[in-house]
Amino acid sequence: MERVDLNPPTDAARHADAYASAPLLNCLLREVARPVPESGDRPAYRLPGTGRLLRVRPGRRPADPEVRADGAWHPLTHADLVKLVAEELRAHTGLPNDDLPAEMLDSRDTVATLLAARARTLAPEDPYLRSEQSLITGHPHHPAPKARGGGPVAAWLPYAPEAHARFPLVLLGVREDQAVDEGDTAALDALGTAPPGYRLLPAHPWQLDLLARDLALAFTDRRLIRLGTTESVVWPTAAVRTVYEPGRDLFLKFSLDVRITNDIRRLWRHDLEKLDRTDTAAREAFAAMGPPAVWLSDRGYRTAAFAFEELAVLVRDGLRGHLLPGATPLLAAGLAEGFDGSPLAATPDPDAWWAAYLRQVVPPALRAFDEHGVVLEAHLQNTLVAVDAAGSPVQALFRDAEGAKLLSDVSREAGWERLVYCLLVNHLGEIAAALAEAHPGLDPWPAVRAELSRHPLPEIPGLLAAPALPGKTNLLLRWTGADGADARYLPLPNPLRAGDAG
Template sequence: MERVHLNPLSAAAGVALAEDVAARADAHAVAPLLNCFLRELAEPVVSPGGRRVYRLRGTGRLLRVLGERRPAEPEVHADGTWHRIGHTELVKLVADELRRHTGLPNHELPAEMIDSRDTVAALLTARARATPPEDPYLRSEQCLLTGHPYHPAPKARGGGPVAAWLPYAPEAHARFPLTLLGLREDTVVEEGDTSALDAFGEAPPGYRLLPAHPWQLDLVGRELADAFADGRLVRLGTTGFDAWPTAAIRTLYVPEGAPAGDLFLKFSLDVRITNDIRRLWRHDLLKLRRTDAAASRAFATGPAAWLSDRAYRTADFAFEELAVLVRDGFQGHLLPGAAPILAAGLLEGFEGSTLGDTAWWEAYLRAVVPPALAAFADHGVVLEAHLQNTLVAVDSDGIPVQALFRDAEGVKLLPDVPREAGWERLVYTLVVNHLCELAAALAERHPGLDPWPAVRRELARHDLPEIAGLLTAPTLPGKTNLLLRWTGADGADARYLPLPNPLAG
């Protein structure tokens, strides 16, 4: 056997690369964990110097951090001095504080926090040898290495082996063909116009095409063994084109040029991502048409657009496991010459992204805020208008000219939810989760720029009875993702704590 002789320089470079990846992975994982930890379980302490100091509610211990939007380098005070702690030590500290604060144990969440950090390390390693997509839109969807800025484990992938999920990870610039199944016609359940799915291949007589996400098929394959054995399902190979995973991971973009291209497909994925197991749940699918129709009506006029979740197809014996949802692509929705960008991508940054000056910010607000408020006021539609569900189309100069919203699953309708609860949800997703985060990034990018006067002016232009209160209330609702996960609450069961309101001056 021929021996492989390693070049010492190459080995040293490999060690340096591994150390760099480890440090960067820690930084990406520490920031969102600290954000929600300090928001939910700490009180700020007035202190001199460049670091912010907090007293932890569970134990009274002192913790200090560097930076604000992306806190870093946590240190704990003990024995009269400050001690730097890494991500692993921070997870232990957070778990101890949560046990004391809630009186409840939780063995799952600390493992998810570690998994999230290890996922980032695997993604960083994969990205070093991956080729980013040429399309700026796809780059914006695939740039989210940190992810949700206020979640303890935003990048967790269910704890499975890296080889199981990495081929399908948007952050690793993945693209892959879909698995094609033949579904016996008498077992098909569908609603809406699913004809686009039939263009992906050719089903044998008596069957309909059912595209499947290969990762989901791996996860639920054993449950489908009987269906394959008795012929309710047959394998038909893969598509002749690649689909691109978006920031939502289980939602894929089929680009123009593919059969029935320029559309999105959303699949079930039996993996916990942030707060929820990401299945297409039966109760959500059954109300989809009503919710989507209401959102479509809300965006029937004006420059803003709704990407309709227009149909789904599944099997009656695996209703949730094999469901695939068909969502509009961009054709017919974009203004001429405009190019879409994921709003969350602007927060993280990607090659070609920009956060402009005050004029850019005012244009952004004009594009995003009025349609979200009008949908609520005029149509009773409560958008989940957070950064990952909002696309902003920009002109050739990079100036925002149009907003596009998506995801009927996250939409609430009045009076299904009380108006007060609907307004609180809209304020959280649009203002706290979306505008507050971009405003902080903008101020960081442009020192001296105050983003809030423009937000106040834009909101004040709209004649909603809730606006006056929003502009004067001392606090805004902040979702408690850390406590939600620790106490095992349903991810959709939002619980809020009061945050200082920058709109009140």
């Protein structure tokens, strides 16, 4: 008997379902499902835990999932897909998990809210800010990339980059004997004026709301005082907790006690305490390489001793002093996702554009690793690519000392695996797929092989010949409750291998 949906989804609901289902399907197909040979135009997959058959419309953003039941294919809403995935993972792993399905549903509801907000909000005119605020899909291989901690919409929407938010920061004064200051934080003092006996401490208003109960005593005994808000507004970037103040050309990164993708986004004490060492190594590596590649330095941080992680704010280099004349920076993740004015789809010569992109992005990451022992977390969200007036890439800017590793702390093998995942699988793989989608007939992988072959790292020949690349398992990582920083990989077919691309 044919199933009749008494509450068919609206166009808006279908739109939100499509955005939220694509990354969840990417995870399921990469990490769990097994392809069924010769399954026709719409690939079919066996789910090994439950034995069910699933089919999707193929592509880099899989769509229109259907499950086989009672001799017919039945379409799945996002909620149906979440239920199917949860049942599969319980059977596949033998472990229960009630939190992740809730996050998946929260992610979809967030997408619906963001789509509605964007329909009534103008995108920023600045193409850089537009690229940072473009990520409606977000991480393309995460089961809940847009979850916002399950809180009410009113708590997070005013600070959502995807909704083109901008807002002033809250200015606090922290009593001098309670202030902790490391590195170059002079830029913070320009944001306002603290009274005698206090240091200025900007705060993200969302984080301050989350901490209201915990900080009540500190305000009562005046270890903290409120000093109003900044005169100018900041724009949240793709990372949500990192903001940009264009007037001062200043990036600030805050703690945010919300789970976004795999982690609670706090500035953890152990990361802050090793920040100077990691950032110095990266800064010195890029200084030795010289232009045009750039490292955006995490200069220092300020916080309160009694809320060390919760109120920490990190100061990062701005853009203007680093950019080539006339160059416009764009977020690599925005190029993969697509935004109004993106040069990736508009370029009349995709082969030349791609070769230029690779020339800017690949050499600094490889040289930092091989010559300086710095493993950049060179994924899509940590890389800016500056383009000239014609839209051609002329410069790469890398950021986030918190995510970088040093070979003095990890083995070269582990560092190389991490670099290959971040740079090749997460970053170049997504840009290559977006480019091929926008320019049918383009094979992006010969150019990647050619660029890698120019570099004399001992690992390159093995990389080009390897049958597989490491793919991070975000779905299984989250289902099994592994630490968010504990990357686990499974083998993915290597498109760099001669004859395997296409």
